[in-house]
Amino acid sequence: MQIKKAEYLISSPSLGQCPTADRPEFAFIGRSNVGKSSLINLLCNREKLAKTSATPGKTQLINHFEIVSASAGNAKEKKWYLVDLPGYGFAKVSQNQRKSWTKMIEEYLRKRENLVNVFVLIDSRLPPQKIDIQFINQLGEWEVPFSLVFTKSDKNTQKDTAKNIKYFMFELLKTWESAPPYFVTSTVKKTGRKEILAHIEELIETMGK
Ligand code: GTP
Ligand code: MG
Numbered sequence: 001m002q003i004k005k006a007e008y009l010i011s012s013p014s015l016g017q018c019p020t021a022d023r024p025e026f027a028f029i030g031r032s033n034v035g036k037s038s039l040i041n042l043l044c045n046r047e048k049l050a051k052t053s054a055t056p057g058k059t060q061l062i063n064h065f066e067i068v069s070a071s072a073g074n075a076k077e078k079k080w081y082l083v084d085l086p087g088y089g090f091a092k093v094s095q096n097q098r099k100s101w102t103k104m105i106e107e108y109l110r111k112r113e114n115l116v117n118v119f120v121l122i123d124s125r126l127p128p129q130k131i132d133i134q135f136i137n138q139l140g141e142w143e144v145p146f147s148l149v150f151t152k153s154d155k156n157t158q159k160d161t162a163k164n165i166k167y168f169m170f171e172l173l174k175t176w177e178s179a180p181p182y183f184v185t186s187t188v189k190k191t192g193r194k195e196i197l198a199h200i201e202e203l204i205e206t207m208g209k
Contacts, residue, residue: 001197004077005068006044011061015107019064021114024204025081028149029105030121031131032087035151038187039121040065040084043196050084060086062108071201078204081114089131109144116203117145119196124150124161124184128171137175147181147199154186 012018028036037050049065063084070077085108086101093101109118118139122132139146148168153161161184169179181199185192 001201002070002072003044003067003197004070005066006046006049006082007066008049009064009066009081011063013061014104015062015111018062018108018112019081021112023079023081023114024116024207025083025112025114026117026119026200026203027083027085027109027112027115028119028121029085029135030087030149030151031123031129032090034087034121034123035185035187036084036087036121039119039149039151039185040082042185042187042190042193043082062086062104069197069201078201080200080204088135106142109139110142115144116207117147117200119149119183120146121149121151122168124153124164125156127164128168132168133171136172136180140176147183149192149196150182150184152186153184153191154188 010017010019028040030036040050041047044065044067050063065082065084067080067082068077069080085105088101088105109115120132120136120139123129136146136148150161150165150168156164165182165184169182172179183192183196183199185196
């Protein structure tokens with residue numbers, strides 16, 4: 001899949017203000033600072049499309065990006081939305097901010113009609129974190145389809161990354177019957193891009209059938 005166009009569209013404080021749900025949508029979420037915005041820039045091949053920052057908690061709204069993609073062997077271009085969601089688990093926010101985050105995200109994830117898949121980003125350097133497992137279990141209760149992305153793989157040896165992924169899946173299989181699809185990425189080494197785009201392409205194509 002080739003990205004023909006990637007443009008920032010709008011930042012919305014609630015589901016009601018999101019753009020019309022007229023095309024497939026893919027959202028990216030994960031702990032604050034896990035690398036969501038960086039990954040979106042890697043996927044779109046645009047360095048400054050989504051704002052990245054060394055300060056956690058930068059993304060506070062539902063951010064829509066308009067994408068036009070093309071696939072090999074298919075002349076028809078596809079339009080879809082990519083969404084950068086604010087991170088969870090940011091310690092320095094007030095109880096009230098946390099509540100409004102939860103409300104906004106829950107409403108968006110449960111009610112956004114065109115949402116095809118949520119990519120949950122996990123820091124590949126860490127052993128399974130309770131907050132990530134809880135969030136994934138919550139998605140299960142809400143019946144929201146998701147895949148996992150293990151980020152920042154350049155910061156660890158391949159062996160340690162594989163060990164953390166295995167441990168993470170082991171924890172998930174305590175509550176899930178099967179393991180979800182997963183990807184390993186590094187925005188420094190620019191790896192994992194092709195695989196995630198192929199997955200998005202496949203999901204868009206199976207939708208049309
Ligand atoms: P919030 O929007 O604040 O929740 O953060 P985010 O999840 O969007 O993270 P962001 O993309 O802003 O990245 C956070 C920090 O991690 C930045 O300093 C990035 O440069 C760094 N980072 C992101 N991805 C990678 C990666 O694959 N490898 C390395 N080494 N650093 C990364
Ligand atoms: Mg961000």
